[in-house]
Amino acid sequence: MAGRFDMTAKVVSIREVAPETFLLTLHAPEIAEYAVPGQFVMIRPRQEAGFDPLLRRPFSIHRVHAQQEHIEILFRVVGRGTRLLAKVCRGSVLCVLGPLGKGFEVRPAKIPVLVGGGLGVAPLLFLADRLKGGKGVIILGALTKGFLLRLDAFSLTGLDVLVATEDGSFGNKGLVTEVLNRLLGRLEAESRRQIIVFSCGPIPMLRAVAGLSKSYQVECQVSLEAYMACGIGLCMGCAIRAGRQGYLHVCKDGPVFPANLIDWDQI
Amino acid sequence: MDGQVKGLRGRVDLRVSIGSLDLKNPVLLASGTCGYGAEIEDFVNLEDLGAIVVKGISLEPRQGNPPPRLAETPCGLLNAIGLENVGVEAFIKEKLPWLRERGITTIVNILGNSADEYEELARRLAGNKGIHGLEINISCPNVKKGGVAFGTDPQQAAEVTKRVVAATDLPVIVKLSPNVADICAIAVAVQEAGATAVSLINTLLGMAIDIEQRRPVLGNIFGGLSGPAIKPVALRMVWQVVRCVDIPVIGIGGITTHVDALEFLMAGACAIQIGTANLIDPTAPVKVVQGVIDFMQENNYFSLQALKISS
Ligand SMILES: Cc1cc2nc3c(=O)[nH]c(=O)nc-3n(C[C@H](O)[C@H](O)[C@H](O)COP(=O)(O)OP(=O)(O)OC[C@H]3O[C@@H](n4cnc5c(N)ncnc54)[C@H](O)[C@@H]3O)c2cc1C
Ligand SMILES: Cc1cc2nc3c(=O)[nH]c(=O)nc-3n(C[C@H](O)[C@H](O)[C@H](O)COP(=O)(O)O)c2cc1C
Ligand code: FES
Numbered sequence: 001m002a003g004r005f006d007m008t009a010k011v012v013s014i015r016e017v018a019p020e021t022f023l024l025t026l027h028a029p030e031i032a033e034y035a036v037p038g039q040f041v042m043i044r045p046r047q048e049a050g051f052d053p054l055l056r057r058p059f060s061i062h063r064v065h066a067q068q069e070h071i072e073i074l075f076r077v078v079g080r081g082t083r084l085l086a087k088v089c090r091g092s093v094l095c096v097l098g099p100l101g102k103g104f105e106v107r108p109a110k111i112p113v114l115v116g117g118g119l120g121v122a123p124l125l126f127l128a129d130r131l132k133g134g135k136g137v138i139i140l141g142a143l144t145k146g147f148l149l150r151l152d153a154f155s156l157t158g159l160d161v162l163v164a165t166e167d168g169s170f171g172n173k174g175l176v177t178e179v180l181n182r183l184l185g186r187l188e189a190e191s192r193r194q195i196i197v198f199s200c201g202p203i204p205m206l207r208a209v210a211g212l213s214k215s216y217q218v219e220c221q222v223s224l225e226a227y228m229a230c231g232i233g234l235c236m237g238c239a240i241r242a243g244r245q246g247y248l249h250v251c252k253d254g255p256v257f258p259a260n261l262i263d264w265d266q267i
Numbered sequence: 268m269d270g271q272v273k274g275l276r277g278r279v280d281l282r283v284s285i286g287s288l289d290l291k292n293p294v295l296l297a298s299g300t301c302g303y304g305a306e307i308e309d310f311v312n313l314e315d316l317g318a319i320v321v322k323g324i325s326l327e328p329r330q331g332n333p334p335p336r337l338a339e340t341p342c343g344l345l346n347a348i349g350l351e352n353v354g355v356e357a358f359i360k361e362k363l364p365w366l367r368e369r370g371i372t373t374i375v376n377i378l379g380n381s382a383d384e385y386e387e388l389a390r391r392l393a394g395n396k397g398i399h400g401l402e403i404n405i406s407c408p409n410v411k412k413g414g415v416a417f418g419t420d421p422q423q424a425a426e427v428t429k430r431v432v433a434a435t436d437l438p439v440i441v442k443l444s445p446n447v448a449d450i451c452a453i454a455v456a457v458q459e460a461g462a463t464a465v466s467l468i469n470t471l472l473g474m475a476i477d478i479e480q481r482r483p484v485l486g487n488i489f490g491g492l493s494g495p496a497i498k499p500v501a502l503r504m505v506w507q508v509v510r511c512v513d514i515p516v517i518g519i520g521g522i523t524t525h526v527d528a529l530e531f532l533m534a535g536a537c538a539i540q541i542g543t544a545n546l547i548d549p550t551a552p553v554k555v556v557q558g559v560i561d562f563m564q565e566n567n568y569f570s571l572q573a574l575k576i577s578s
Contacts, residue, residue, distance in 0.1 A: 004309050006550055051342040051495040051523065055547055095548075227337040229344060230546040233306040235299065236322070236351045237337040246330040247351070
């Protein structure tokens, strides 16, 4: 379990990239050096000493700029912690623990298809960056055009980018899973075996992605969330249902799991 | 700070003995908040601490409660982990060697559904090198006696204590539940039953409701409250128990800084355990040890005994 760091990271920049959605850049050399796509960090959302809110919050590593020793976090304001985090200023310092958990397992021999819905695109940019130069497809989805996140950055990776918005305001009208279904449906069984799906997003979307992958017999890895206290395997709080094996722990067994390990009916 | 404590061998004597259990210093890691040690070792040098109390162990592995298992409350944490653990056999085979090889002072927290189970656990653990003490978690429901927690009834608490003490040569610490009318009655009962020491408090029973979904937040509905929010209650109970028993008292509950630790030591605790603070900052225990040393040096306290308020 080497290479996890409890550090103070300087805020390099923070900006609102979509309504209530922020891109936070931190100077975190050790994390930038050791992180792999799919891993996350625990960030204390307040700067002063004190106990409220008490816990750190988990966030996927959105992207790494190795040379500048920067990591990026893409987050949405949903409660107290993220509201506080949205108020940090450039130059201030945050307590950050990471990189944590198991990331995506890339298979160089396979063609990656990245499927991200809403904020689920967060861990996928880091992955897309690492896949740069190769073949691959990214399917991004959002409710409407205004909520599409980081389209430019994804396009710059050189992978094929497909977009779905539920209201049809941009790209295909509908869900990312419909795009995925068409893409996989078009392929011969032989070519399908070359595909690997990496996905992150809301549970109903992941359930559908996992279902499609299963029926097309395509390997699928998903990034999941759970309430966390420690993020490092101390408390057993981040359990999710995993078929017959009882529970898995998102912070150490995940957050990226083979989709077939998860009990999709109970999660 | 890099997880190392400075001044451990300075003029301040931090050593504590709890029966035959000799501790380098009075700062321990609380059960359920430090895994089995290996999970936290990147952040603290476990040898710099008094001891580690590992996650509660039962005879059979336990899966734990359905999620969500955690809810944050003001300055506190509700948990309903449901005592998920690997079971005693896997603990001995897979977890204990790691602790033993590093020479880490290890206290095993045990839990059962009946006095028989507690006794059996003590027996299975006996004779395994690398275990320095047992801590009995009596906050579990007694399945045979209608699910009432052992820890809420002096007679049952005494019975479990007696059985465990008879089955082991190790020091036996009984961990008391705060969810009782009179904690001193339980403390006195387990002292008479042969406990080497008592530790307190375990978590306070609580709950939270999600008003949007109109349902309890925790999968288990109820959970145990821990963290800074419970410190005043814990401190009061430690103060009371110190003054009604003669055996050593280990203080637990919301300790996050050296100031908290010193409060418990002044109240008369011989040692303290750090729980929830590990979850929010895994380097907290080392900072607490360092802070206690610095405070004692600056204020010319040369022993832990000198800190105690005698009234
Ligand atoms: C491995 C992992 C990676 C994550 N990556 C990102 C990310 O890249 N960007 C991002 O914006 N968010 C991410 N999250 C979710 C993020 O941690 C929560 O949104 C955040 O903790 C909410 O904190 P809060 O104090 O604002 O909200 P709270 O006041 O604690 O809660 C507000 C709402 O958020 C929900 N919530 C709280 N904690 C979590 C959680 N851990 N998971 C899911 N929902 C939660 C609650 O159910 C509640 O409805 C991730 C979570 C995990 C476990
Ligand atoms: C996530 C979690 C798991 C716990 N598991 C156990 C356990 O297995 N056995 C036990 O005796 N106490 C357990 N406790 C209680 C703690 O050891 C401690 O008594 C309590 O949390 C109060 O201390 P604190 O406020 O410092 O956390 C647990 C506490 C937490 C937060
Ligand atoms: S969050 Fe504590 S074990 Fe996963």
